[in-house]
Amino acid sequence: MAKRTVYCGQVTEAQLDQVITLKGWVQKRRDLGGVIFIDLRDREGIVQVVFNPEKSREAWEVADKCRSEYVIEVTGLVERRAPEAVNPKMVTGAFEIMAKDITILNRAKTPPFAIEDEQVISDEIRLKNRALDLRRPKMTQNLIMRHKTTHSIREYLDNLGFLDIETPYLGKSTPEGARDYLVPSRVHPGHFYALPQSPQIFKELLMASGFDRYYQIARCFRDEDLRGDRQPEFTQVDMEMSFLSMEEIQEITEGLLAKVMEDVLGLSVTLPFPRMTYDDAMNQYGSDKPDTRFDMKLIDISDVVKDVDFKVFQMTLDQGGVVKALNAKGAASKYSRKDMDNLGKYAGQFGAKGLAWLKVEEDGLKGPIAKFFGEKEAEIIAATKAEVGDLLMFGADSYGVVSAALGAIRTRLGKELGLIDESKFNFLWVTDWPQFEWSEEEGRYVSAHHPFTMPKAEDVELLATAPEKVYAEAYDIVLNGYELGGGSLRIHDRALQEQMFRTLGFSDEAAQEQFGFLLDALDYGFPPLGGIALGLDRLVMLLAGEDNIREVIAFPKNGKAADPMTEAPSTVSPLQLFELSINVTEVEE
């Protein structure tokens, strides 16, 4: 084999009139009047190779045998194409290679789908033939973009003195958080490792060891039901720092994301990122991860409608609920009654009992509930800044339901009405999170972030008495309506950590049994610390303009947590189970 001179996609003026060697895959072969043209593809792109029987009969004969996806090596002279033959759609379209020599390195059967971005192929077929699917230029570029992203991240963190330290994948199952993936131990029958949901405790211990600045691009595992942007295993840019304030940690994170935007997309972003409290986000956007690329905020009109004689509003307010409105500017004509019924059903998925609405016309508010407003109409119009042509929607329910339902409607209408500038990358810090959420399922408070999150100093005394009022030194970073990551300052005081476990419903014995090693470490000089974890898959997905993280993962699982290519998970031999001292109680056919 000769050495490759240059990638196909990188043939430029620099190679003109030189003899070069290319290696790649046959994208397309055409015979035009006895001359063969092969579009040759490698990871960097495509270039045209010409086989003229008058220049090399031998090469022409080999080229004549080539078919799509054959692997070939070609040596030839780089020539400028005639002006009329220039292909402006190809990066290399001004040049072609006049072949002198060709070797077929491997042949190929006709693939199950053509290697082109435009192909519409089912997800299952793509995953089953992933090696071929990844040949498609968009997929190749997505993974190259992912590489550029991690390269950029590492460069930034290495320069700031962060140490890349690996933590175990065979860890311990703990009762907090999502469901663990378990790994039976052969050496210790009846005992199990757990794959980590995050390296949280280990990175805190590394701070206790004095490493000061840690990072790891770490795989994490959660055995949860899957959604579009969830996978059984995902990758986290995990960071932890000692002796820094929340603001300093955020500043370092902003610098990291700004560098990634610059390195990967060539975009410069404005620093610092805007900040919004969790309460403001919920009040104004009905979401803890608001997409701030468009406005259309939730407007609290509880005060305005408190005297309106509409039973739904009255009952809601009497029961301590809220009434809020959305104003979809100029959208009145775009939504029929039937559309509004559908929107109502959509709101129902988020717990709303319905979606009241009005259209603003020349002569006032029109719609099913218009009659109730009477003299309050002007106040409604003022509060919602309504103008002719606007569509007003109302939610009346508990604060949580109104936020969720109107937040979802807002997001949906933002897309449907084309309010979103897709070229924008709106980063946002959401700060001042509640420490706890009430879990109906478990009948106890659970951590909004995790049990190691530092509560705000002024709220510490509420831990024992009014957990619902405790706010945390926690912050999420949001990009275009997606939660990109979350972080916090951590507890570095043993007594406070013990109180936290108590509030979470642990007995002191249970806390010691599950987290004793951390509690003990807190006794021996734990530094003030904090950190953040960013979802790498989601970040690259947004950079690549994709809407599913599968598009930026080389070998993802499908919606049933399986890999159609390798057929994992699979049954295993009885000997394997015997060695692990386990039986299966049920086998899926």
Place this chain on the structure above:
Amino acid sequence: MAKRTVYCGQVTEAQLDQVITLKGWVQKRRDLGGVIFIDLRDREGIVQVVFNPEKSREAWEVADKCRSEYVIEVTGLVERRAPEAVNPKMVTGAFEIMAKDITILNRAKTPPFAIEDEQVISDEIRLKNRALDLRRPKMTQNLIMRHKTTHSIREYLDNLGFLDIETPYLGKSTPEGARDYLVPSRVHPGHFYALPQSPQIFKELLMASGFDRYYQIARCFRDEDLRGDRQPEFTQVDMEMSFLSMEEIQEITEGLLAKVMEDVLGLSVTLPFPRMTYDDAMNQYGSDKPDTRFDMKLIDISDVVKDVDFKVFQMTLDQGGVVKALNAKGAASKYSRKDMDNLGKYAGQFGAKGLAWLKVEEDGLKGPIAKFFGEKEAEIIAATKAEVGDLLMFGADSYGVVSAALGAIRTRLGKELGLIDESKFNFLWVTDWPQFEWSEEEGRYVSAHHPFTMPKAEDVELLATAPEKVYAEAYDIVLNGYELGGGSLRIHDRALQEQMFRTLGFSDEAAQEQFGFLLDALDYGFPPLGGIALGLDRLVMLLAGEDNIREVIAFPKNGKAADPMTEAPSTVSPLQLFELSINVTEVEE
């Protein structure tokens, strides 16, 4: 909190006469005539801080309360120590900080062991208190060295156009190789994922996708019994390349290791590395990973002794075995009869029935078997280049047993006799490996490397008829007697891969069932490819001068694959097992 100005260990001339802020741990507090001296430690080292009550009574009072491992923040003026007070053992020993201000950030109980390198602590106590153990300067520096190593590796590979691509950790169990760690699937009852023993197949598929140059610093998992340099999970620098020759792949690997040596240790190594065939390594060193830092090769004396009237030799040769000698130069006086008996027992661990030996004295060979040699004495002396004072040892058995036993004796004597220059880093390529090993246990040939290794072209026809004679396009990289990594060219032809599976005892159906997705991918334009995987833990261990990989892993498992700190693996709840559709058949107490 004030911002840190500089790490303790990095206070130099540059900070002289400046007011700086340090954060760290109290290594030691001494009170000398009313003045308090604190040695303050952070990850970069130690500096002395002085609290003089006449300069700041307030700071002195706080310092007086400090104890070992308290976490403090100190602000003070950097001064030059008086000449007689300079501590040449400390990097910062020419300076001290005259404290103006001190804050106790956290207190500490007296730790179970002092944070000093010199402490002798049991492995179990170290692992149980790993956060404290990692505070010891040597351990901190080991992990910093590991970071520098991976940084250097990534920089090198990124510059060469390698793409860092992640492959799944939830994979499929395959019958080849070591024992898999399994992960029960909740969604698919009775089905299991397997944690990868290496990303081998995925990286080959990435080559089929056209990524051309791949790398990943990947965690790998093997559920095998543990030895000093083995862990249930370990880290591999995994590389794969398309369209390159074995020599090109080796050249890239050599460049990588040379850069690491330069970046991490400041040492320049000579390129290219020496090469030795597997057969030569076994013949001369009795090892497939010879330590070439010292000589003392195995000498085949079968021809010399074929007429010697010593039954052991005669029977061995009659049965097709070999007789080999080792000459330990000048060692005769260092080994008593009892020592030789012990060496004989040691040889027995490698299958030898004994270890015959002779000492070379002024008047000829002396020892238990000297009488047999008679007139052949001169030939033995010539063949082994023996001189007065030398110790000759003999192995007579099958080629395998002689190699193993004398190879082990050679390694042991190399250490005992101080023949090894510990400052040397001897890299060596061991090439031309046998394709297969015969497995007594399984009663079939198994792959010496793995089933995807390309056999030498001239040996392909022997696959079906004489597998034991097939050599592979495989190469190991060896450093100072340790296998640092192994690689090969891979099969990129479907028919050849199918033949390989047949030779390994797979039916065509079994091969298709287990590896169908790879066989199918071979149909669609697989490029010529090859790669290598380097053991990162072992590499860093050797760079750090340690003799156990636990010393360069932040949170390793102990000899029973458990973590004494977190107590993983642990029992789990019945609900967890129920959800996974498994029962345990036995529980270790």
